[in-house]
Amino acid sequence: MKTITEFFVKKNILFKDFKEVLPKELNSRKKIQIFVGSTIDLKFYAIFIVDSKSRFIRKNADELISLTNTLSSYLGHNFKVKELFISSPLCSKAKEYLKNSGWSVRVDIM
Numbered sequence: 001m002k003t004i005t006e007f008f009v010k011k012n013i014l015f016k017d018f019k020e021v022l023p024k025e026l027n028s029r030k031k032i033q034i035f036v037g038s039t040i041d042l043k044f045y046a047i048f049i050v051d052s053k054s055r056f057i058r059k060n061a062d063e064l065i066s067l068t069n070t071l072s073s074y075l076g077h078n079f080k081v082k083e084l085f086i087s088s089p090l091c092s093k094a095k096e097y098l099k100n101s102g103w104s105v106r107v108d109i110m
Helices: 002-010 058-075 092-100
Strands: 015-021 032-039 044-050 081-086 103-107
Touching: 002 015, 015 058, 032 058, 044 058, 058 092, 092 103
Parallel strands: 044 081, 081 103
Antiparallel strands: 015 032, 032 044
């Protein structure tokens, strides 16, 4: 969590509320870290961290968007900014699909 907040502080984004949501709370068995936060200017962030050895493909992108919709209904609000931090190889079609869906994808920053 500390590395994520430090990353956003370098980009001059300060969170007034930042917490982790366990995938089990969303009835998911995925090995993923989910963080939600709100900034000082009241933008809601959904931050997903995927750390796997296998390639992240389009099917995984669909599951991630589904998980985001579940998270939105669980917390009761939509997210203005959706970020994906990923350390595994990323399929170009999945990256393009996420970018068209309003996601920001960052590879290998952790």
